[in-house]
Amino acid sequence: xxxxxxxxxxxxxLKKKCRPVTEFNEKLGQLLDDMGETMIAANGLGLAxxxxxxxxxxxxxxxxxxxxxxxxxDEILEFVNPEILETSGKLTIFEGCLSFPGxxxxxxxxxxxxxxxxxxxxxxxELEAEDILARAICHENDHLDxxxxxDHAKVFYEDLTPEQIKRLNLDEDxx
Ligand SMILES: [Zn+2]
Numbered sequence: 778x779x780x781x782x783x784x785x786x787x788x789x790x791l792k793k794k795c796r797p798v799t800e801f802n803e804k805l806g807q808l809l810d811d812m813g814e815t816m817i818a819a820n821g822l823g824l825a826x827x828x829x830x831x832x833x834x835x836x837x838x839x840x841x842x843x844x845x846x847x848x849x850x851d852e853i854l855e856f857v858n859p860e861i862l863e864t865s866g867k868l869t870i871f872e873g874c875l876s877f878p879g880x881x882x883x884x885x886x887x888x889x890x891x892x893x894x895x896x897x898x899x900x901x902x903e904l905e906a907e908d909i910l911a912r913a914i915c916h917e918n919d920h921l922d923x924x925x926x927x928d929h930a931k932v933f934y935e936d937l938t939p940e941q942i943k944r945l946n947l948d949e950d951x952x
Contacts, residue, residue: 778814781829786877790827792923795834798857801899805835805857809897812837813853821875823913825920828876834858836917840910854904859894859918862903864911869947871934872912874926882930883947886912 784790798805808831816824816837825836835857844850866888871881890911893903906914919925931951934942 778810780818781811781815783815783819783824783875784828784830786880786927788876790830790832791876791920791925793827793832794923795826795832795921797834798895801857801895801897806897808833809835809837809855809857813855816853816875817851819875822909823917824875825917827920827923834921836920838910838913838917855897856892856894856914856917857897857899859892859914859921861890861915861918862893863889863891864915865889868908868912869931869951870912871947872916872926874916877926879935880926880930881934882926883932883934883951884916884926884929885931885951886915890914892918 812824812829815829816839821839823836823838826833835855836859838854840852840854842850864887867885868888869883869885871883873881888911889905889907891903891905892914893901895901916926919929937945
């Protein structure tokens, strides 16, 4: 495993469309291992292929939950050639991106998603997600089509005055 360099704002690769993954080999496993490690090291909730310079349709997200004994579990979920099958609900909150440090954009995302993807061995699976995990999946999936928070954000937190932040009601102001 190795930590890879995260592509930053201004790199044209972030605007490119990724190609489907066709080879499910050791190299893909290595890439996904590295992406998971890089995401954790950067304290991120997700990381997509283009963010480590690979125009491949794959991403990782961090699923954080409590197990039966109320222990916090951090699980890295891997998605290869993902497709969003269903969405519902809508919530507008600020979200960041490891490629745009210091920028938090107010973005409307579905509250629920159903996604279909392949794992690192090429096996298809379906997953339903809500709230933060649904948001992370949508965010990372956008990266695969060259879409980032810079395209979606209705306003950036950093551009607001303290007075505006106090009065902010994202779901009403930016629907
Ligand atoms: Zn991102």
